[in-house]
Amino acid sequence: MKQNLINSLTEIVGEVNILHSGAEKERFTHIWKTDIPLEAKAVVFPNSTEQVSQIMKYCHRENQEVIIHGGLTNLVGGTETESNQLVIALDKMNAIQEVDVQSKTITAQSGAILEHMIDAAAEKQLLLPMSFGSKGSAQIGGVVSTNAGGLRVFRYGMTRQMVLGIEAVLPDGTIISSLKKTIKDNSGYDLKQFFIGSEGTLGIITKIILRLSEAPSSRSSAIVGIKTYDNVIKVLKFLEKNLAGTLSGFELMWQDTYKAMTGESSHLNPPLNSEYNYYVFVESLGSQPKEDYSRLENLISESIEMELIQDGVMAQSERELNTIWQIREDVSILAAQANYDQHFDISIPIPLIGELVKKATEELYKLPFVERVFSFGHVADGNIHYIIGKKDNTPEIIEAINQIIYKPLKEVGGSVSAEHGIGLHKKAYLHTSRSKEEIELMKILKKTFDSKNILNPGRIF
Ligand SMILES: Cc1cc2nc3c(=O)[nH]c(=O)nc-3n(C[C@H](O)[C@H](O)[C@H](O)COP(=O)(O)OP(=O)(O)OC[C@H]3O[C@@H](n4cnc5c(N)ncnc54)[C@H](O)[C@@H]3O)c2cc1C
Numbered sequence: 433m434k435q436n437l438i439n440s441l442t443e444i445v446g447e448v449n450i451l452h453s454g455a456e457k458e459r460f461t462h463i464w465k466t467d468i469p470l471e472a473k474a475v476v477f478p479n480s481t482e483q484v485s486q487i488m489k490y491c492h493r494e495n496q497e498v499i500i501h502g503g504l505t506n507l508v509g510g511t512e513t514e515s516n517q518l519v520i521a522l523d524k525m526n527a528i529q530e531v532d533v534q535s536k537t538i539t540a541q542s543g544a545i546l547e548h549m550i551d552a553a554a555e556k557q558l559l560l561p562m563s564f565g566s567k568g569s570a571q572i573g574g575v576v577s578t579n580a581g582g583l584r585v586f587r588y589g590m591t592r593q594m595v596l597g598i599e600a601v602l603p604d605g606t607i608i609s610s611l612k613k614t615i616k617d618n619s620g621y622d623l624k625q626f627f628i629g630s631e632g633t634l635g636i637i638t639k640i641i642l643r644l645s646e647a648p649s650s651r652s653s654a655i656v657g658i659k660t661y662d663n664v665i666k667v668l669k670f671l672e673k674n675l676a677g678t679l680s681g682f683e684l685m686w687q688d689t690y691k692a693m694t695g696e697s698s699h700l701n702p703p704l705n706s707e708y709n710y711y712v713f714v715e716s717l718g719s720q721p722k723e724d725y726s727r728l729e730n731l732i733s734e735s736i737e738m739e740l741i742q743d744g745v746m747a748q749s750e751r752e753l754n755t756i757w758q759i760r761e762d763v764s765i766l767a768a769q770a771n772y773d774q775h776f777d778i779s780i781p782i783p784l785i786g787e788l789v790k791k792a793t794e795e796l797y798k799l800p801f802v803e804r805v806f807s808f809g810h811v812a813d814g815n816i817h818y819i820i821g822k823k824d825n826t827p828e829i830i831e832a833i834n835q836i837i838y839k840p841l842k843e844v845g846g847s848v849s850a851e852h853g854i855g856l857h858k859k860a861y862l863h864t865s866r867s868k869e870e871i872e873l874m875k876i877l878k879k880t881f882d883s884k885n886i887l888n889p890g891r892i893f
Pocket of ligand 1 (some may be wrong): 499500501502503504505506507510522540543563564565566569570571572573574575576577578579581582585631632633634635637638643663761762763764851852888891
């Protein structure tokens, strides 16, 4: 049986584009777990949409389960596999096909690396505003299928807001091509939306057209220390009001997290000392370098005078700018300091964040097995991340921690996943963000697209 699969796939993609008979063990399911060999029947690397379609036609006929591998950076177990499953890896479908300056669009195959696309747009003075720590590994297919967020959602929206066109292969091999560059299209259902944020459960994305923005000609950044959460919100409002639409990042980090990011176990130097309760990273993207810098600098000074901010540092060079944002982005520094790291990505209404995080942190530290609690996040979007380190990784310990983080969400109208998705790890908590009827409708959609449940089975619900 397995030999038939290998023979059929080899016919479709050629011998050099398939790993099997032990060679698949060179691969892994996550970029942070490269020492754990992949369990799967084989890994196949298609080179074209047509090949993806042929593979899925075969798998559909043979009831073969398939797991899609992009850049393997997701944080919800979405790319984990079992030994009876086939992996389709999009690595070789990585062409950036066009940057269209007039339409302000970029077209790429789904295996293109996000950072390469950002660079390709920048070469033409255009901005692909997605920005997050994994951009050097994440593939655009994975980014779209998880509707990734990141550091500039506040100004530019989630990935969904940038997708104009998608080509995808359905679980039965049908190719659905909706590759338009137009912003407006109300001719019936907007089918591309089904593939955005559905974590590869409804189809394999093969090609994407994204909307670009004019590249800003100035980027100014600061890091500030703040005493109370109340003042964090006041500073957000003050900057938003006075930066005339150029505020593009407002990221919050709690004191313990800042200490860990800039302390002995890190290669990053602290731009501010570590005495403040909250650290905010501010970014303004504009069109007048000198004026924009001065405007942000003056607003920070005014905030200090108004006693909203305790202290602040402006990035005065490209190098300082990168260092400041590395402190926010390089969360692998935190993961390295947290044994059996458990990650969270929740939404909470902005005014409630300070109190809820304080309460959750106190409750977590009361658990005898919790060692580290790191909190930080996209506070302007109401999105907080935790990385929690612990002494062991038993199901009971994981569950006790989940309960503390997820328990308050239903009551306050929050979400178990602001941006990372549900994958395998958060399935049990989907009901805290979604009603029974919503989950039922999701299941009906899954059945309609994938009647045999062969594509990314078991993800989301
Ligand atoms: C250091 C770090 C920082 C991060 N920061 C953020 C952040 O700020 N915001 C955020 O939203 N996320 C963040 N993430 C999570 C992750 O980077 C994003 O979810 C990313 O978009 C996943 O892309 P990927 O190519 O790695 O996808 P993968 O991890 O390979 O896959 C993710 C899911 O999509 C499916 N999939 C992959 N490719 C396709 C395809 N072509 N068609 C259909 N389904 C597909 C997979 O089966 C899986 O279910 C971060 C991760 C890391 C490691």
